[in-house]
Amino acid sequence: MSSSKSQQPLSRSAAAILVVIRSNHINNQLRMALKTLGFAKLTSVAAHSAGLERLKSLSFGRKYDFVLYDAKDTDMPAVEFVQKAVETEPDSILIAASAEPRIDDVFGQLRAGARGFLVLPFTPESLEQVVFRAMEGPPFSESVLRAPDRNAALVGCVLNNLYRLSVLMRQIRQYPHVGKDLPRYRRAFSESMDLALTFCEAGKEHELREKILEECVARANAAASRLGRTRLKLNKERAKKGG
Template sequence: MFSQARILVIDDDESMRDSCRQALARKASRVEVAEDGLSGLEILEKEAFDLVILDLKMPGLSGMEVLSRIKQEYPEVVVVVITGYATVESAVEAMRHGAYDFLPKPFTPESLRAIVGRALDARELVLENILLRSELEASIGSEVIIGKSEPMRKIEEVMRKVSPTDTTVLIYGQSGTGKELMARAIHRHSSRNGKPFVVADCGSLVESLFESELFGHVKGSFTGATATKYGRLELANGGTVFFDEIGNISMNVQTKLLRVLQEREITKVGSTQVIKVDVRVIAATNKDLQRAVQAGTFRDDLFYRLSVVPIALPPLRERRDDIPPLANYFLKKYNQKRKKDVHAISIKAMKALVEHDWPGNVRELENAIERAVVLTENDTIEPSDLLYYGLNASTIPESDMERPRRLADVEKEHIVRTLKMFGGHKGKTAEWLGIDRKTLRSKLRRYGLD
């Protein structure tokens, strides 16, 4: 999470260090700076950081040397490389050495914050994958929870067969089922696993920015294009590009993406130069693309190009046998992360978890366990600890339920416990509860807590 991040900026340009500090200080927990690579490594020896912003061109130790040291000695630290000497070769080389992404100078504070936010999310994903490998001992050995249920065994078999090939894969699944984790697992087990895995989030980018993000742009091609930008496809050259929520792209972008799949070449926005690319394409969607084809909102030729091998991830309610190991994994994970000592999930609470339909799938289950770990005052999670998290009261045995409580009483208690968790910090409490600070203040006054 950005608000808890510890960030180190390593750059020999004082004005650049100050600019990065100012751009990130309001959102990050802590921002430190170093004037060269050696100083940066000395700081890393003394303190733990989540992310490093690293200039490639510095006197003394080069940025590439510092990057290699960081990835060898601090593999959990994510690195974003910045430089005023931007080339595709240096960007790809940095990513091959373990950098998350590459940002050419000059850049805006907004673009810096955006890439740092994505990098921190990726770091969290990597840490979760490491934990999942050791805790669940998934038979494929890495990035995605396969589980032991019959539906997931069949998916594992398909994944094992398709991974070593360059075949295009289309992953279907509801939100929270793990589509990106599946795509990363396919990449990891492919012959391209030493090359970049680049995500193109089709669901978060507006039409006017999507082409630039995907294909790149040249300096001066539109207002605000102050420097040449390398697109996702160019940076993924030799590796895999993952189109998340592919069903959201416009017909115009669909046409251009189809050309990429057919010709394996791109053209930057504002340029006429054709650039050859060698990428494997994996796409994912939570939409029915066949219905979109029939409705005329998705090109049929693009659909057939993408869905050479379709993989449908089932919702969690269709693989309930996987809920207990997942719940126990999340229990251990958040015991460590939140420094709690909750020993177990009771039999009746586990029964409630298994019987719940989980419309948010694995992501919702994870949130439920995290909140229960944080807020319970016992060493075992009971059914009553789960009532706050969307579980239907009908899933809880009647013998476990006390006399029904007023909704206002439940809300008041929940706010009190959350405030306690964050040491009375109202901003963090409001963010956790999913409400703004004004709403929180109103509720505190209503319940006499101010």
């Protein structure tokens, strides 16, 4: 996320969180887990419309830092809730939560402005990871979110991260001191692969894997063509000099 807010350390005790979940059981679980993680200023409601009213009223006299909301429709479509929540309070970080999500619906909510997704059931550790990942910004770039072919865009992210990782690993063999960035590059590749498998269009993982292979072949052919052209150019230059 580009706002200065994401660059500042989070004070858990001061952060205000709104929970918009229909199930009382899950609502209570989330509140308990958030308290375990050190978050104290919590408000919970059961419907999206009530959540919007809370955002407008600002219960704690301040903006909500996070909104954990039901990814499924309640008294209004979840994607509409996201759109209106972003309009009402653009600085709040919205995180969808669901046990049986329809991935295309969740992706639509990410396009509308949500920052993350929590799979239920959850652990305090997985909740903490999702919250802090959401602070860093959207899981996808705008180009992926708006791409006409989602799978192609996801594959591009995976292979670009794999390429960066492989280049760094090659450099480490010559310059070991650059290895400090290796965990970050590994994490970026792993995360892009996980996100691609989770959010591939219509949930068809096999099609995504096939597309990855096809793109690898296409990139290899392009690289071979560039190498061939370079060799041809060098041979012509040598022949010209020799002649």
